[in-house]
Structures are given as structure tokens and as C-alpha cells.
Amino acid sequence: MFGGFLQDLRYGARMLLKSPTYTAIAIAALALSIGANTAVFSAVNTLLLRPLPLKDLDRLVFSVALREGFDPFGSSLLEFEAYRQRNHSFESIGVAMQRSFNLIGRGEPERIRGALIMADYLTTLGVNPILGRSLTLEEDQPGGPAVAMMGYGLWQKHFGGDTRVIGEKLNLEGRSYTVIGVMPPGFDLPEAAEIWLPLQTKIDSLPLTDRAVPGYEVVAKLRPGVSLRQADAESKSIARQLEQEFPQVRRGWGVKLIWLRQELLGDLAGRVNKALVALIGGVGFLLLICCANVANLQLARGFARTRELALRRALGASRSRLIRQLLTESMLLALLGGAAGLVLAHWIVPLLAAINPIQGISLAGFFHNFRIDSRVLAFALLVTLATGVIFGLLPALKGAGEREVMPSLKQGDQHSASAPGHGWLNVLIVSEIAIAMTLLVAGGLIARSFNRLQHVDLGFKSDNLLTVKMILPASKYSEYRQRIAFVDQVLERVKILPGVLSAGTTTNIPLEREIAYDSVFSVEGRPPVNPNDVPITSHRLVSPDYLKTLGVTLIKGRLIDETDRAGKPPVVVISEELAREAWPGEDPLGKRIKRVRPNQDFLWMTVVGVVKDVKEDLFNYRINRPVWYVPYAQLENNFPVNLVVRTSSDPARVIAAVREAIHAVDPDQPVSNVMTMNENLAGVLVTERFSAILMNALGASGLLLAALGLYGVMAYSVSQRTAEIGVRVALGAQRIHVLQLILSQGAKLTLLGVVIGVAAAWALTRLLGGLLFEVNATDPATFLSISLLLVSIALIACFLPARRALSVDPVIALRAE
Amino acid sequence: MNNGSDPLIRLSSVTKVFLTDEVETHALSGIHLDIRPGEYMSIAGPSGCGKTTLLSILGLLDTPSDGSYSLKGHEVANLSFADRARIRNREIGFIFQSFNLIGDLTVFENVELPLTYRGMAASERKSFVTEALDRVGMAHRAKHLPSQLSGGQQQRVAVARALAGRPAILLADEPTGNLDSRNGEAVMQLLKELHENGATICMVTHDERFAQHADRTVHLFDGRVVEDRMAA
Ligand SMILES: Nc1ncnc2c1ncn2[C@@H]1O[C@H](COP(=O)(O)OP(=O)(O)O)[C@@H](O)[C@H]1O
Numbered sequence A: 001m002f003g004g005f006l007q008d009l010r011y012g013a014r015m016l017l018k019s020p021t022y023t024a025i026a027i028a029a030l031a032l033s034i035g036a037n038t039a040v041f042s043a044v045n046t047l048l049l050r051p052l053p054l055k056d057l058d059r060l061v062f063s064v065a066l067r068e069g070f071d072p073f074g075s076s077l078l079e080f081e082a083y084r085q086r087n088h089s090f091e092s093i094g095v096a097m098q099r100s101f102n103l104i105g106r107g108e109p110e111r112i113r114g115a116l117i118m119a120d121y122l123t124t125l126g127v128n129p130i131l132g133r134s135l136t137l138e139e140d141q142p143g144g145p146a147v148a149m150m151g152y153g154l155w156q157k158h159f160g161g162d163t164r165v166i167g168e169k170l171n172l173e174g175r176s177y178t179v180i181g182v183m184p185p186g187f188d189l190p191e192a193a194e195i196w197l198p199l200q201t202k203i204d205s206l207p208l209t210d211r212a213v214p215g216y217e218v219v220a221k222l223r224p225g226v227s228l229r230q231a232d233a234e235s236k237s238i239a240r241q242l243e244q245e246f247p248q249v250r251r252g253w254g255v256k257l258i259w260l261r262q263e264l265l266g267d268l269a270g271r272v273n274k275a276l277v278a279l280i281g282g283v284g285f286l287l288l289i290c291c292a293n294v295a296n297l298q299l300a301r302g303f304a305r306t307r308e309l310a311l312r313r314a315l316g317a318s319r320s321r322l323i324r325q326l327l328t329e330s331m332l333l334a335l336l337g338g339a340a341g342l343v344l345a346h347w348i349v350p351l352l353a354a355i356n357p358i359q360g361i362s363l364a365g366f367f368h369n370f371r372i373d374s375r376v377l378a379f380a381l382l383v384t385l386a387t388g389v390i391f392g393l394l395p396a397l398k399g400a401g402e403r404e405v406m407p408s409l410k411q412g413d414q415h416s417a418s419a420p421g422h423g424w425l426n427v428l429i430v431s432e433i434a435i436a437m438t439l440l441v442a443g444g445l446i447a448r449s450f451n452r453l454q455h456v457d458l459g460f461k462s463d464n465l466l467t468v469k470m471i472l473p474a475s476k477y478s479e480y481r482q483r484i485a486f487v488d489q490v491l492e493r494v495k496i497l498p499g500v501l502s503a504g505t506t507t508n509i510p511l512e513r514e515i516a517y518d519s520v521f522s523v524e525g526r527p528p529v530n531p532n533d534v535p536i537t538s539h540r541l542v543s544p545d546y547l548k549t550l551g552v553t554l555i556k557g558r559l560i561d562e563t564d565r566a567g568k569p570p571v572v573v574i575s576e577e578l579a580r581e582a583w584p585g586e587d588p589l590g591k592r593i594k595r596v597r598p599n600q601d602f603l604w605m606t607v608v609g610v611v612k613d614v615k616e617d618l619f620n621y622r623i624n625r626p627v628w629y630v631p632y633a634q635l636e637n638n639f640p641v642n643l644v645v646r647t648s649s650d651p652a653r654v655i656a657a658v659r660e661a662i663h664a665v666d667p668d669q670p671v672s673n674v675m676t677m678n679e680n681l682a683g684v685l686v687t688e689r690f691s692a693i694l695m696n697a698l699g700a701s702g703l704l705l706a707a708l709g710l711y712g713v714m715a716y717s718v719s720q721r722t723a724e725i726g727v728r729v730a731l732g733a734q735r736i737h738v739l740q741l742i743l744s745q746g747a748k749l750t751l752l753g754v755v756i757g758v759a760a761a762w763a764l765t766r767l768l769g770g771l772l773f774e775v776n777a778t779d780p781a782t783f784l785s786i787s788l789l790l791v792s793i794a795l796i797a798c799f800l801p802a803r804r805a806l807s808v809d810p811v812i813a814l815r816a817e
Numbered sequence B: 001m002n003n004g005s006d007p008l009i010r011l012s013s014v015t016k017v018f019l020t021d022e023v024e025t026h027a028l029s030g031i032h033l034d035i036r037p038g039e040y041m042s043i044a045g046p047s048g049c050g051k052t053t054l055l056s057i058l059g060l061l062d063t064p065s066d067g068s069y070s071l072k073g074h075e076v077a078n079l080s081f082a083d084r085a086r087i088r089n090r091e092i093g094f095i096f097q098s099f100n101l102i103g104d105l106t107v108f109e110n111v112e113l114p115l116t117y118r119g120m121a122a123s124e125r126k127s128f129v130t131e132a133l134d135r136v137g138m139a140h141r142a143k144h145l146p147s148q149l150s151g152g153q154q155q156r157v158a159v160a161r162a163l164a165g166r167p168a169i170l171l172a173d174e175p176t177g178n179l180d181s182r183n184g185e186a187v188m189q190l191l192k193e194l195h196e197n198g199a200t201i202c203m204v205t206h207d208e209r210f211a212q213h214a215d216r217t218v219h220l221f222d223g224r225v226v227e228d229r230m231a232a
């Protein structure tokens, strides 16, 4: 038995070597599709499957707050507290709030990402310090001790991994904290934190508005046996209770539980998941095309081998013996293709990692490390074997079953394109074209959608802008006029730097991945249009000249300028969307609007200008959210100060000078996230870019394979029809007639494939719905242009065999036996 | 017709040399041949003597290495592919040893094929095809596929295809070679009738019995005409 196998193997190898062109084409096609499958799976593996340094990851969930018409928000303490008291689905629950700190006294002042956490946060995640200890409940009380836990990287950087770090002091924002623990390497939740301080808040004693701020990250561990769905249902009912209990802050809010892993991908809306599913579908389709392609090659070659196989049958080989022989050959081919595919994947994987689709910044060491591990290898092997069976089975059955006896030379040999088995070639090639069509349409739609997203009007001019982040320590800038003075002095110095056109400050850089400040607003003389609505606007406090620097488009009125100072009448510049929501159909200029927070009274602000909508909010990129710009000097706040500088040429050139100018005002002031606006924007559409690039790469590969397959079938057909073509030429066919003959055969197959492909794409692209932006899943322009593309490529693929048909020597009509 | 009329075809000093693997094969050497309208000529000779080569040159499927060939008084040596195809289509009807019907096309479509290449209108094609099929007695099989016919019937369809376009000359290369003797006889009878109705025929055969049907027999040997004899 085993000897028979070795014999099959040897014979199979010899057969493959005997037709090297066929073997090379088949291996190339297999390598392409197995390589693509492996590479995409390595992304899926990294993003969705591989273990993370968190315990019981498959039970960890994340709660997001929802508002009709918005992408998801973080959670509020109100929700956290309600979950803690009322929820039965959770085994434990924790909360954290992202916060950055200025680390002082250890070299250059440095901005460090960190978090305020409750003790439960770490226990819920199942993370223990590798050195020292965790927070205790006692420490996590208002007025508790100033203690901190630090990340492994920070420990290595500032203490060289010295274990005596426990008990050392860290100066954060001018306050001294005692280090109590060091976290394991790689752990940096939430939001790439490197330092953790106790939240030290008694939730019940906080004002309701503070409790309602959706700026927290709530993680929970499900009880064993509780599904995400059950937990989600329970959380939703709790959210409804909250809505009834606190309508003034909860109206219109709901919640949703998602897996923590999904949150870590920065994917609150579930787009990464959808994109990956679409891509898995895509590579699966590519694999099918490849199988059809290789099966076709095998079949075509099988006809050429008919005599050999018939002879083997005549010599007594059983049908199953022949099937085994042919399958062995297919497997050998598949394994060779699989090996080549692994090599290819080895190349592609780093490219995929380079266009990593995730916006999450935590656990970067895990999520950005796309690689071929044992799981990916196992997948590749599985795909390879499955491929071998799929593409090998049909030719094996046909090869072993057809023409039981030696084909006797039939009297009056027919010149015919429809010899037995050719039907299968046509079926396979039509399927290839149809699948390629589906893939290309999916790719086309996603690319179109990506293009739309890329060309969304940002509302500002992103070229030649430099952005710099600064947090003014509360200890040093305790009085608001000190903050204003700092801003004024920095701007004064920066504006006169060579190469700088203008400069301004804002509390949030547009589309940055940070906590973005919002505000509830109220319109003078008007109750909210919808009683269930708590109207919210993006809330930006800006210096004079900021709007000019950003390059917004003024629709009417004026921008904020030097006259809008403390003590002057309060003014505000609003976006079109805010104008629409606050004063539908009316002129907003001169009307008044104000910020609303319970227990706090704000002044009415007069609208002095309306600007075109600005994309301020990263997570609501796809919609136009209302935004207002309030003069920094007129509304006291302790938000970060972000410097935005417009330059005459490459903004990178002024970085050093800008740093110098800031340090001239305050040598201790940390400066972070110095980057151009365009660098900042590059992070916005990563998921979309990833799926656009990949889906189109898959589509192109599918097209290539289908074209190759069509070429192969047509070339085979031409070789089979040589005698017929000779007769036709002998009878006086002109070149055009011969071309027509071949091209129309190819065109028929192509058109059939395109028609089926259009129908399939029509049915399947609906599934892409959630991934598309301003593009319909049945966008006629995409369907049409892809059909044309496919037909043109197909005609080119047919043209080469057709040209070969032209060179047929009609003398063969006389000489054919 | 008299023997003094202008020849339909005139070959003078035609040679054909094949070069394979640096070996020259002189398939034809210095052939002089006139074929007059209405003649029924048979070409005979042992296998490999150049019969098919001669026929392929006559049929413009191949070009002579040297010498000249004029058809209806026109030199055809330097014609373009398109012109040669047009002449094959209009002036020449082929009958092949292996019939060479196209398996995907019906009998009617096979016969129609050369007329289609000529660009003839459909209605005219239909009458030409019907007439040709009538003449070979195959009109009742017009809708059949070649595979549904016997060898003899297929060859009759092939004859119909050759004559449908009313060519100046019919060229046949061993038209009975793939037929049993009864069917072969029938096809020969058909060619004879066509000849009696005025067709010019040039037929290769090595079967002495069939050669007798012709009124002139040319014997080839080693690429040369060794005998050119009119029937008694
Ligand atoms: N394409 C070719 N290349 C080389 N030699 C050829 C070719 N065609 C025919 N011949 C040679 O020319 C000679 C005449 O062949 P052919 O005309 O077929 O003879 P016949 O039809 O009388 O049997 C033979 O020796 C044959 O081998």
C-alpha cells in the first residue's frame, strides 16, 4: 500500500516535470492564492485570535454609550455605578479614565500617557504587577495616598529595570507620587497607558453632571456561561432605568456591550471585524478561482493524457487506483504551491502590518506584530490540502472515468470545439470570471467608498499645518489668567518665527485620538425641539487667529479675533450644523446660545460667525457634528492647550524653533505629539485604507487568475481547433473571420461569467453595507466600470490565442489524417 | 471546348523545396502543367511523390519555391493573404480526404461557410446551398450534424460545400481514401456527373479504377511529371 503511494508520488513528480510550463503556472496560481489566504489569516489571527496578556479574554467585555446619530462614546460613572449595583451578568467590573501627565524632574519634561483607575480595573483584566503590588481599595478613596503604578517600558527607561524602584518618588504635574508596582511588559490598558493612579473618587458624592460624562472606560468580566447577548440585554435594560431616573442627563442615551478585544482594536463600531470578514470572504473567493483555474489546467492536460490513462486502464488499473494516482499528483502540486505561498505570505505579512487597520493604540506590541506563527502555519497547511482535494477531484474523476476503452480513431474525425469534457472547462472558466467579477465589484465599492471618505470636506486646510500638544500643570497654572498669559506669550513668539504664517491654540486638535470635549447647549428663548434630546455640540476653546490658522471657511459674520478678550461681551462662532440644529431656517447671527451644566451658570454667547462644518470628532468622522468655537479667554477651563501653526512650506522645518519658543516662555513645559496635521489625518481612515488596499489586491489577483485561466482555456481550445481553423482558412476565411471565431468564443464565456458575477455581486455586496460610505452597495457606476474592465482584460487574454489561430497553416487541412 | 483555348491554370517550372532540420526535400521539381476549363484531370503516383504538395500549390494553400503559377491568366505568386483567401473562396473548391466538415455546424451551415466568408446575402446563400445540396442528394439532411451521417454522406456534403460557391475548379485529394469501396464509387459517380455538367476537376488518387474516370491522368514520380496521358 505504502509502496504504491511512493510509486504514485514518483510518477506524479515525473508527470509534473514533464510539462514544466503547466506546472509553473499552476504553482504560481496556487502560491498567489494560498499566500493571500495565509497573509490575510495572519492578520485575522493577530487581530482577532491570538492570546493577549489579559486573563479570560473571552469573557472580557467593554461598555460603550450610544446616542442616536453618533458613533459610540465611552461610558459614564453613572453607568458604571448602576452596573456595579444592579447587574447580574458580570463577575467583576472595573473603570478607568485616560489621563496624560507631565513627568518632571527626570531629564526633559515629558508627557506620559496614563490613567486614573479604580482598583477593580486591574483585577477585572486579570493583570498583576510583576514587581511590587496593586492598588488597594483603601488607597482608592478620596484623599487617599499619592501612589502610582508604572509600566514596564517606563520602568526600563527611567530606572533601567532597577527593582529598588518601589518606594521611589515620581513627580507628576508637580505632585509627588510613590511607586508601588510595575506592570508586566506589554500591558498598557487603557489607551497605551504607562502610568496608573488611583481614581480616588466617591461616585455618589459627585455632581450628577460629572457622573454623566461619557469619558470613562468600563470593562467587565462575564460570569461563566453568560453570553455577550444576555449581558448586553441586561445592560440595556439598566440603561433604560437610568434614562427614567435621570432624564435630564440620560435622555437619548443607550448602551451596548462589545468584546474588549474589539474595543482594543479601536473599533467601537465593529468595522474592523466587518472588514476582516469581508476580506476572509475575498481570499476564499480567490482560492475558489485558483482551484477552478488549476482544475482547468489539469483537465486540459488530462485530455492530452487521455491515451495514457486509457492505456493504464487497459493494462488493468482500477478506477480507484487511477483516482488515487491523479489525486496524489494534485496533492503534490498543491503542496508545492502551498510552500511557494508561504514564502509569498512571508513577504506580504510585513506589508499588511505596515497598513495595519486598527485605530487602537493599546497592546501595540501584540496587534502590530503580524507574523506567521504555528496557528497560521496550520491554517496554511489546511488550506493547501483542501485546495489539493478541490482542484484535484474533478480532473481525477474525469480522468479515471472517461473513455473506458482505447479511443478508436473514429471514422471521419470531427473537428469540434465540443469534445467531451470541454463543457467542464467552460463551466470552470465561467465560474472563475463570475467570482473575479464579484471580488472586483466588492473591491471597487470599497475603494470608491474610501475615496469618498478621503475626499470628505474636512472644513479646513490640512496642508502645511503643525500641531503641538501641551498640558499646563494645574500646580503651576492655578489661576486662569496665568494660562491666558502663557498662551498669549507662546503665540506671540511663534507667530514671528520665520516660515510661520499664523498660529493659534485650541483645546482639541481636529480628529485627534484623545478625549474630545463636548458641551450641552441651550438656545435662547427656545426649549429643545425634541424633548428627548439633550443637544450636544463639540466644544472648542480657541485663541484669536486659531480659526484663520486652521483655514476654516467663513460662511457669514466674522471669526474670533483679538477683540474677543476676557471681560468683553461673550461671543461664539458656530458651525453650519449647529446653526441648522439650533436655528433651523433662521439667520443665527446675533442670536444667543449658552453652555449648560447643572449647578453652574454660564453666560449667553452671541453668535458672531458661522463657518462651514469642520470634522472635529474622530469617531464621528462620517457625519457632520455641531461644533462651536468659544474664545479661550472668555471661558475658564483646564483643558489641554494645543498649538496649531500654519507654515509657508514643510511644517517639519519649524519644529525646533517652535519648541524653543515654548521653552522660552516656560522651560519646564512638556511638549508632545509634535506632528503635521497630515500625519495626524493618516491615522483616521486606517481600517478603510486596509480593506480598500486588500480588497483591491484580491480583486486584481482574482482578475489575473481568471485572465490566466481564460487564456489557458482559449489557448487549449485553439490548439484543439487547429484543424478546424485550417479548414476554414482553406475555404477562404479572412483574418478577421478567424479572429472573430476565437474572440467570440472567449467573449461568450466572459459575458456569461460577467452576467453571473453581476448577479452574485448584487446579492453579496449588500453584506458590505456597513463598510460603505456614501456609496450604494449596488452602485451602477461601479458595476458598469468593473464589467468593462473585466471584458477588456478578458479580450486581451483571448487575443493572444486568437493571434496564434491566425498563424495556422491551411495546408494542414490537406495533410490532417 | 477545344484544346486550344486559354488554360485555366498554368504552372511553369514550379518547384517546391521543404527545409527541415537542414535537410532539403525537393517535393516538386520543374513542374509544367496546364489545366483547361472543363477538364477532369487525375494526379497519380506513389506515396510521397508530391501529389498533395502540388494540390496545395494549385489551391493557393502553399506557395511554390520557384516557378510561376497563373490562374485565369493572372500571376498569383505575390498576392497578399487576403487576396489569396479571396481567390480560394471564389475560384477554388476543396474536397479533402478526411472530409473536414466542422462538427459544431449543421450540414447546411457547413455548405454555407464559404459563402458566408464571401459576404453573400443570407437569401442568396440559402439558394446556393440548397442547390448544391440538391446536386449531391443531401438536401434532406440539411439540419443534421456531420456526426449523424455516414462517411459517404459526409463526403457528399463536402462535395456540396466545394461546389456551392461555383468555383472555377474543384480540387480533391484522395476523396475516397477514407471511404469503403461502395461509398467511394458513389462519390466518384458524383464527381463524374459534375464533370459532365461542365465542372473543372483536379483529383489526386492512387486508385487506378478511379483514375479512369478522368479524361486526363498525370503521373508524378519523385516530384516530376513522368507521364501526362489523355484518356482514350
Ligand atoms: N511540410 C513539409 N516539410 C517537409 N517535408 C514535407 C512537408 N510536406 C511534405 N513534405 C515532403 O514532401 C514530399 C512530398 O509529399 P506529399 O506531397 O505529401 O506526397 P504525396 O501526397 O504524394 O504522398 C514527401 O517527401 C514529404 O515528406
Ligand SMILES: [Mg+2]
Pocket: B051, B052, B053
Ligand atoms: Mg498525399
